Amino acid sequence: NHQILLDNRPTGEASTSNFKLVKNELPELKANQVLVRHDFLSLDPYMRGRMNDSKSYAVPQALGQVMGGGTVGQVLDSRSDKFHPGDKVVGMGGWQEYSIVDATQVGALRKVDTTHVALSHYLGAVGMPGVTAWYGLVKIIDPKAGQTLLVSAATGAVGSAFAALSKARGCRTVGIAGGPEKCAYAVNELGFDACVDYKLYQDAASLSAAIKLACPDGVDGYYENVGSMVLNAVMPCLNAFASIALCGMIAGYDGKPVPMSNPSLMLLSRLKIQGFIVSEHMDIWPEALAELGQLVATGKLKPRETVAMGLASAPEAFLGLLKGKNFGKQLVKLG
Numbered sequence: 443n444h445q446i447l448l449d450n451r452p453t454g455e456a457s458t459s460n461f462k463l464v465k466n467e468l469p470e471l472k473a474n475q476v477l478v479r480h481d482f483l484s485l486d487p488y489m490r491g492r493m494n495d496s497k498s499y500a501v502p503q504a505l506g507q508v509m510g511g512g513t514v515g516q517v518l519d520s521r522s523d524k525f526h527p528g529d530k531v532v533g534m535g536g537w538q539e540y541s542i543v544d545a546t547q548v549g550a551l552r553k554v555d556t557t558h559v560a561l562s563h564y565l566g567a568v569g570m571p572g573v574t575a576w577y578g579l580v581k582i583i584d585p586k587a588g589q590t591l592l593v594s595a596a597t598g599a600v601g602s603a604f605a606a607l608s609k610a611r612g613c614r615t616v617g618i619a620g621g622p623e624k625c626a627y628a629v630n631e632l633g634f635d636a637c638v639d640y641k642l643y644q645d646a647a648s649l650s651a652a653i654k655l656a657c658p659d660g661v662d663g664y665y666e667n668v669g670s671m672v673l674n675a676v677m678p679c680l681n682a683f684a685s686i687a688l689c690g691m692i693a694g695y696d697g698k699p700v701p702m703s704n705p706s707l708m709l710l711s712r713l714k715i716q717g718f719i720v721s722e723h724m725d726i727w728p729e730a731l732a733e734l735g736q737l738v739a740t741g742k743l744k745p746r747e748t749v750a751m752g753l754a755s756a757p758e759a760f761l762g763l764l765k766g767k768n769f770g771k772q773l774v775k776l777g
């Protein structure tokens with residue numbers, strides 16, 4: 443079983459030297475254990491926070507241990523009556539080829555139906571990132587039809603699910619993304635009404651002017667994934683009593699500061715700002731997954747994936763995700 447461990451913590455930017463590839467023998471299965479072969483690993487921005495030993499929205503990853511993370515795969519062997527060889531499953535198997543899961547642990551392994559939804563999408567649109575989009579939209583922004591909603595990192599795993607959910611609620615949906623290719627994809631494939639390429643602008647004021655053009659009625663709800671210049675540009679575009687679902691601030695994950703230039707706008711615009719961590723809201727997952735599964739199964743949400751090949755490619759692909767090199771959900775395919 444090849445595995446990737448966190449070998450040492452980054453000082454400043456993360457690098458491939460923080461990780462170590464090792465090989466271990468798989469132990470014999472004990473009672474209630476299930477052996478899973480991973481078909482895909484999920485790479486997610488939160489993993490960068492876990493590489494540090496400081497406060498983050500996820501507990502620190504232990505040194506010398508397999509990098510944690512979502513996985514989808516197939517049951518190969520089972521000593522539990524809840525799972526059988528051939529079952530397609532989602533779990534938290536981490537950066538390794540196989541995992542052994544205790545089937546008595548609630549939620550550790552979940553069977554999924556791949557008749558209408560591809561297995562890999564259970565790590566993206568019909569998985570944690572999709573539910574994240576759903577929570578911020580439904581529980582924090584709580585939009586009304588006809589309102590204008592804006593999302594940053596618009597073509598990513600969370601942003602693309604947000605677009606489909608927002609359009610389903612009759613909202614004008616505008617994205618912010620990096621580069622002409624991502625913006626064209628947002629409008630042509632993801633159903634965004636408009637998309638602003640933040641890379642065309644050198645400062646928050648000029649980006650803000652471009653957002654105002656794309657949102658002529660102002661912004662009623664903003665779904666924040668990035669922070670820094672993007673947030674500073676959005677703030678003056680928000681309508682009175684607008685909401686911000688504060689989901690992520692990826693611009694700061696690799697050590698850069700994410701200053702807020704004009705906090706007084708929170709007061710002047712009477713904003714509601716709510717941060718959240720999706721894993722603390724397990725009660726809404728079934729409802730969210732049902733809607734997301736429906737959107738994917740009916741082709742209303744066609745999630746794009748960037749797939750790195752082989753376990754050894756995970757560190758490089760992960761570092762690329764932190765620099766926006768991914769286009770849609772970043773995965774690693776094994777086997």
Ligand code: NDP
Binds near residue numbers: 486690772
């Ligand atoms: P994505 O698939 O969106 O990938 C990350 C994207 O961030 C990049 O592709 C890039 O897109 C964009 N980005 C924008 N600015 C920067 C920057 N300065 N540096 C690097 N990347 C940048 O990731 P996810 O959809 O998985 O996650 C989106 C956000 O949601 C993240 O902030 C993540 O932490 C957060 N999240 C929060 C959760 C919670 O519970 N609160 C749970 C899951 C995710 P572009 O090229 O368009 O700039």
